[in-house]
Amino acid sequence: MKMLKKAKIKIDGMSCQHCVKTVTDAMMGIDGVSQVKVNLKKGEARLKFEQDRPDLEQLKSAIVTAGFEFVSLK
Ligand SMILES: [Cu+2]
Numbered sequence: 103m104k105m106l107k108k109a110k111i112k113i114d115g116m117s118c119q120h121c122v123k124t125v126t127d128a129m130m131g132i133d134g135v136s137q138v139k140v141n142l143k144k145g146e147a148r149l150k151f152e153q154d155r156p157d158l159e160q161l162k163s164a165i166v167t168a169g170f171e172f173v174s175l176k
Pocket of ligand 1: 116117118119120121122
């Protein structure tokens with residue numbers, strides 16, 4: 103059984119459910135990411151991923167490419 107790890111990403115610029123879906127799809131497209139839950143009000147995405155944390159630059163660029171602003175990663 104694989105251990106899942108978690109991260110919380112703050113994202114600026116999401117304003118509706120369409121944005122939520124765009125961000126979710128962008129995150130799910132990254133290798134190793136197995137679950138994404140976006141909270142529109144809080145402007146954050148909670149990720150679950152396998153083994154090592156996905157590359158920070160990869161996460162950032164996925165968010166920026168989708169048209170949003172990466173704020174922080176916890
Ligand atoms: Cu939107």
